Amino acid sequence: MTVDVKIPEIGESISEGFLAEWAQPDGATVETDQTLLVLETDKITMNVTADVAGKLEILVGEGETVQVGQVVARIDPDATGTAHDDAGSSEGAQSKAPPPVPQATPETTSTKESAPPSGPGRDLDSLTPAVRRLVEEHDLDPTQIRGSGKGGRILKGDVVSFLDHRPPVAPMPAPPAATEAEGAPRPVPTAAAAPSGDRQTRQPMSRLRRRLAERLVEVQQTAAILTTFNEVDMSRVMALRSRYKETFKERHGVGLGFMSFFVKATVDALKKVPAVNAFIEADEIVTNHVFDIGIAVSTEHGLVVPVVRDADRLSMAEIESAIAELAARAQARTLQLDDLQGAVFTISNGGVFGSLMSTPILNPPGSAILGMHSIQKRPVVIDDEIVIRPMMYLALSYDHRLIDGREAVTFLKRIVECLEDPERMLLEI
Amino acid sequence: MTTYDLVVIGAGPGGYVCAIRAAQLGLKVALVEKRTTLGGTCLNVGCIPSKALLESSEVFEGIMSRAAEHGVVVGDVGLDLDGLMARKQRIVGELTGGVTALMKKNKVEVITGRGELTAVDRVTVHSDDGATELGATHVCLALGSASVNLPFLPADGKRVVSSTEALSFEHVPEHLVVIGAGAVGLELGSVWRRLGARVTVVEMLPTVTPFADKQMAKALERALADQGMDIRLDTRVTAAKVLKTKVKLNVESAKNGSETLEGDRVLVAVGRRPVTASAGLEEVGVLLEEGGRVAVDDHLRTNLPTVYAIGDLVRGPMLAHKAEDEGVAVAETIAGLPGHVNYDTIPNVVYTDPELAMVGRTEAQLKEAGVPFATGRFMFRPNGRAKSLGAEVGLVKILAHADTDEILGVHMVGPRVSELIAEAVVAMELHASAEDLARTCHAHPTLSEVTREAALAVDKRALHS
Numbered sequence: 001m002t003v004d005v006k007i008p009e010i011g012e013s014i015s016e017g018f019l020a021e022w023a024q025p026d027g028a029t030v031e032t033d034q035t036l037l038v039l040e041t042d043k044i045t046m047n048v049t050a051d052v053a054g055k056l057e058i059l060v061g062e063g064e065t066v067q068v069g070q071v072v073a074r075i076d077p078d079a080t081g082t083a084h085d086d087a088g089s090s091e092g093a094q095s096k097a098p099p100p101v102p103q104a105t106p107e108t109t110s111t112k113e114s115a116p117p118s119g120p121g122r123d124l125d126s127l128t129p130a131v132r133r134l135v136e137e138h139d140l141d142p143t144q145i146r147g148s149g150k151g152g153r154i155l156k157g158d159v160v161s162f163l164d165h166r167p168p169v170a171p172m173p174a175p176p177a178a179t180e181a182e183g184a185p186r187p188v189p190t191a192a193a194a195p196s197g198d199r200q201t202r203q204p205m206s207r208l209r210r211r212l213a214e215r216l217v218e219v220q221q222t223a224a225i226l227t228t229f230n231e232v233d234m235s236r237v238m239a240l241r242s243r244y245k246e247t248f249k250e251r252h253g254v255g256l257g258f259m260s261f262f263v264k265a266t267v268d269a270l271k272k273v274p275a276v277n278a279f280i281e282a283d284e285i286v287t288n289h290v291f292d293i294g295i296a297v298s299t300e301h302g303l304v305v306p307v308v309r310d311a312d313r314l315s316m317a318e319i320e321s322a323i324a325e326l327a328a329r330a331q332a333r334t335l336q337l338d339d340l341q342g343a344v345f346t347i348s349n350g351g352v353f354g355s356l357m358s359t360p361i362l363n364p365p366g367s368a369i370l371g372m373h374s375i376q377k378r379p380v381v382i383d384d385e386i387v388i389r390p391m392m393y394l395a396l397s398y399d400h401r402l403i404d405g406r407e408a409v410t411f412l413k414r415i416v417e418c419l420e421d422p423e424r425m426l427l428e429i
Numbered sequence: 430m431t432t433y434d435l436v437v438i439g440a441g442p443g444g445y446v447c448a449i450r451a452a453q454l455g456l457k458v459a460l461v462e463k464r465t466t467l468g469g470t471c472l473n474v475g476c477i478p479s480k481a482l483l484e485s486s487e488v489f490e491g492i493m494s495r496a497a498e499h500g501v502v503v504g505d506v507g508l509d510l511d512g513l514m515a516r517k518q519r520i521v522g523e524l525t526g527g528v529t530a531l532m533k534k535n536k537v538e539v540i541t542g543r544g545e546l547t548a549v550d551r552v553t554v555h556s557d558d559g560a561t562e563l564g565a566t567h568v569c570l571a572l573g574s575a576s577v578n579l580p581f582l583p584a585d586g587k588r589v590v591s592s593t594e595a596l597s598f599e600h601v602p603e604h605l606v607v608i609g610a611g612a613v614g615l616e617l618g619s620v621w622r623r624l625g626a627r628v629t630v631v632e633m634l635p636t637v638t639p640f641a642d643k644q645m646a647k648a649l650e651r652a653l654a655d656q657g658m659d660i661r662l663d664t665r666v667t668a669a670k671v672l673k674t675k676v677k678l679n680v681e682s683a684k685n686g687s688e689t690l691e692g693d694r695v696l697v698a699v700g701r702r703p704v705t706a707s708a709g710l711e712e713v714g715v716l717l718e719e720g721g722r723v724a725v726d727d728h729l730r731t732n733l734p735t736v737y738a739i740g741d742l743v744r745g746p747m748l749a750h751k752a753e754d755e756g757v758a759v760a761e762t763i764a765g766l767p768g769h770v771n772y773d774t775i776p777n778v779v780y781t782d783p784e785l786a787m788v789g790r791t792e793a794q795l796k797e798a799g800v801p802f803a804t805g806r807f808m809f810r811p812n813g814r815a816k817s818l819g820a821e822v823g824l825v826k827i828l829a830h831a832d833t834d835e836i837l838g839v840h841m842v843g844p845r846v847s848e849l850i851a852e853a854v855v856a857m858e859l860h861a862s863a864e865d866l867a868r869t870c871h872a873h874p875t876l877s878e879v880t881r882e883a884a885l886a887v888d889k890r891a892l893h894s
Contacts (some may be wrong), residue, residue: 128861129867129869130861130868148860150859153859155835156833156835156861156862157830157834157862
């Protein structure tokens with residue numbers, strides 16, 4: 001008697017997902033609680049595990065959209081499958097390939113496509129150490145890379161040139177391609193991974209990126225986004241930080257970063273200018289009385305914006321540890337749906353990548369987003385003298401339907417004040 | 430007249446290896462050699478005896494100057510030069526005898542005598558017993574090279590000698606003057622310096638080992654000078670007078686002007702030239718290049734389609750292992766297989782102390798070719814194994830392409846780098862990147878860790894610097 005493997009309930013309002021990867025090949029013997037597949041939804045990626053031990057029979061291939069409750073595989077507790085060779089299905093590296101065919105029986109093509117022809121460099125173990133590192137780091141399918149070494153072996157240079165040529169130079173409607181570009185909207189793909197020559201490769205957009213793309217376009221179309229700029233002299237914050245860095249770390253067990261200052265300053269400004277802490281729903285203006293701040297986190301799987309709850313009630317240390325924890329979980333793809341919902345305001349730090357100035361796009365339902373940038377030593381005039389100060393440009397994008405220029409500028413100037421003079425936050429002046 | 434599929438003339442490392450490989454592939458092979466022992470210059474009067482002497486002299490010098498540092502107390506230390514030479518000769522005898530055994534095992538017919546190409550398909554062997562004609566479907570010329578003489582200083586085998594005689598001096602010279610700071614000059618200079626001679630090396634060019642990367646040549650020069658070798662670079666020998674017990678040399682340099690050097694022995698080590706005379710090449714119509722080497726195509730074929738030439742006779746560095754690989758390639762080509770030599774990955778080693786080893790291109794060559802590259806260097810000094818050996822002088826330098834990270838050259842000066850270079854050669858043969866080398870586990874504590882650190886340093890992430 002076989003046991004069905006079903007797509008579990010994921011959360012409110014989510015009815016479908018994307019079967020990103022089978023962690024076990026068809027025909028493998030699986031243990032109870034062993035990860036069977038990786039499921040991606042709008043916001044989160046989750047592992048689906050085996051309820052019973054037995055032989056796995058895969059019914060739905062990788063790259064398919066699946067519904068909650070759908071049967072995607074069966075486990076036969078009485079049968080023993082083929083021995084599972086790790087090399088054949090190392091996690092990540094082959095996620096874009098069709099379900100691996102058990103090596104012992106290569107003619108068994110139960111899935112819609114047969115595996116790509118085996119050749120040099122096909123499985124991860126046969127790659128050179130540098131090539132293996134690059135393939136894993138960039139989540140590449142080595143079978144898509146042409147090897148110029150002996151016997152078709154893939155050299156590091158081949159991967160480097162593959163990565164260089166990866167974004168397609170397409171004058172026509174651009175085919176979806178794997179790219180690291182942050183948040184750029186791209187058309188929704190229809191085809192599964194298909195090799196298309198040496199200069200391009202195609203792979204399905206991850207569920208996360210598809211959703212991200214849709215939402216970015218949606219907000220661009222519905223909100224009247226306007227960006228105002230200001231600059232902040234970071235010397236006080238930096239001095240404070242370097243002065244108490246050690247003590248802070250000792251006392252709280254977490255490093256004192258810039259983010260806690262920005263979150264605190266934001267909360268202060270939101271309190272001063274409540275119009276920013278609101279959003280439009282239908283014909284109504286909804287004003288928030290909570291201070292749940294979204295923090296944009298860049299992961300190798302895409303951009304996510306986990307939320308620091310009730311930031312107004314958190315100490316600096318609590319904010320720092322909350323952010324550190326959320327960022328770690330984002331990288332590990334273990335964020336829950338709840339972690340991502342309900343930000344009233346978002347902070348995005350493009351400075352970590354070296355951005356000097358940018359115009360962030362709103363993260364709905366929030367009506368404004370603060371863009372941090374890199375700190376640069378620049379000459380500024382203070383008391384009629386030119387002095388060198390560590391300066392950062394700040395950008396505030398806001399929904400002009402709701403927030404007037406006066407409010408936006410006041411809000412941003414308040415953030416600048418709080419950062420240039422952190423005592424103001426303490427004294428609430 | 431017996432006809433062979435292949436007649437190889439010259440039983441040096443190129444010739445005898447060619448003969449073995451051809452025999453393995455089922456060809457009927459004759460090997461013609463004028464010496465009574467096989468192995469050519471390399472085994473008889475080159476690489477092998479010089480290594481034997483280098484080792485013996487190192488043991489001697491080590492006991493004299495380094496035993497105390499190891500806490501080893503020795504009594505009277507003396508040198509038995511005859512015993513030292515006997516050991517060298519025994520090693521040579523074992524190896525040349527081994528080659529003879531290999532020929533027997535592979536059923537290669539060895540014919541002693543001077544081989545001469547008398548027609549495209551004919552080799553005549555001249556010996557004391559007269560001349561023998563051999564029919565040859567294919568011929569491989571592996572005649573080797575001989576030391577070059579200076580016109581004003583002909584070698585007499587006594588005061589003025591070539592490397593051959595310098596391997597068998599009956600006494601340790603008082604003052605040995607070496608002309609030429611290449612591998613031969615520096616190695617034999619080192620041998621006699623360690624055994625007690627004063628050694629002066631005169632080199633026309635501005636660096637020792639001019640084929641090496643400049644930085645490495647400089648490092649080697651400094652190390653040898655520290656040991657007491659008097660190295661005169663940019664210095665030209667302009668005249669010589671051979672007296673009964675000594676030789677007077679006039680040398681000139683921009684730095685020191687004109688000087689007279691007096692030595693009781695002079696070793697002329699200014700290079701080698703291919704042996705192309707007296708083998709009938711011109712008569713049969715084998716074309717030579719400028720410089721006197723035999724002209725060959727990529728498959729080592731001369732202008733005569735069934736006549737091949739290898740080793741010191743043809744373009745490229747005069748190295749035994751290069752000749753061996755060419756011998757294999759020729760045998761395989763004749764047998765209808767794709768024979769190939771990768772000239773980009775031929776290592777080059779100088780067996781001084783510290784040793785110098787290299788493969789691939791130098792910084793200067795890469796700059797000239799306009800190839801963008803990154804450099805990783807690591808010294809032997811912090812390496813634990815080097816410290817325990819008491820051999821901390823030297824460094825490893827890796828040059829890798831700036832974009833692809835492919836290793837383009839590896840240069841080493843230091844302890845036992847003659848062995849360390851093999852790793853770099855394999856890596857380059859497989860077109861490995863510096864990162865491939867850096868991500869490969871190396872045993873600890875070993876000298877090879879220095880290679881790995883140099884590979885890490887290409888990406889500026891050496892761990893122990």
